[in-house]
Amino acid sequence: MPRITTRPLTPAIGALVENVDLAGPLDEEQFADIQAALLKHQVIFFENQRLTPVQHRDFAARFGALHTHPLYPGVPEAPELFTLDNHQANPTDNDSWHTDVTFIETPPKAAILHAHLLPAFGGDTIWSNMKAAFEALSPSFRDYLTTLDAVHDFARGFPASGVVAGNAGAEAHARAVAANPPVTHPVVRTHPETGEDGLFVNYTFTDRIVGLTRKESDAILGMLFEHIQKPEFLVRWRWSENAIAFWDNRVTQHYAVNDYLPARRVMVRATILGDRPYHRSRRGAEALAAE
Structure with missing residues (x-):
């Protein structure tokens, strides 16, 4: 099979991955290349990927167990997936900065979004690099933030x-509210694969800092929610039909x-x-000993 190629889109985040068909079987080298690209670039994009829902699900499942959303409608052929179908009669309410599903004890490590139907223009998605955002803060403020925890609440986001x-x-x-009570996560998270630190608070689900x-x-959360929007940390993706975005959550x-209403936009995730x-x-000695 041809070797996958990767083309960075900005210095901080994002890359286009080419020479791969995600609908077909991936060999171990291709799978490893995709994993490496995700860790390096935080969000990776694939164009012209004609996946069925089952193929989409099966590709995602190679990276781990899948989460089923408590509110969004599932896809009949692959109920682990869900559909975002937004139009004039069903406007989106997820147009705020967020990290997905941080309202559970083990938030998702990644998500894979497939474009099914797009408006003629508009409907882009923007990603921000939380490692870069954290490192842009002053050393003393970074040290302080690493001592803090924050509450993430399903009911705030939904x-x-x-x-x-x-x-x-x-x-x-x-x-869904009863099944997802508020949980506490560190304000600064250490990435379990790269060992690098990044901010782990978001406007949609983070309600307050403990203590x-x-x-x-x-005041602190408001400053951080604004800070992560700096253009230096961002990549903006203009969708095309059958494109895929795969991001490290x-x-x-x-x-x-x-910005696309009254047009329709249908995505499957x-x-x-x-x-x-x-x-x-602040990791426990027991967890460290298990490594």
């Missing part, structure tokens, strides 16, 4: 009044640009489960 909750119905939303007053917490945030976030300076 309020009862939101579009997604409304589509799912009040009973399904109530069950601070609400005013103190809001442990070290990125993303934003779906909501697989979400790959990860492990419990930690910072190396």
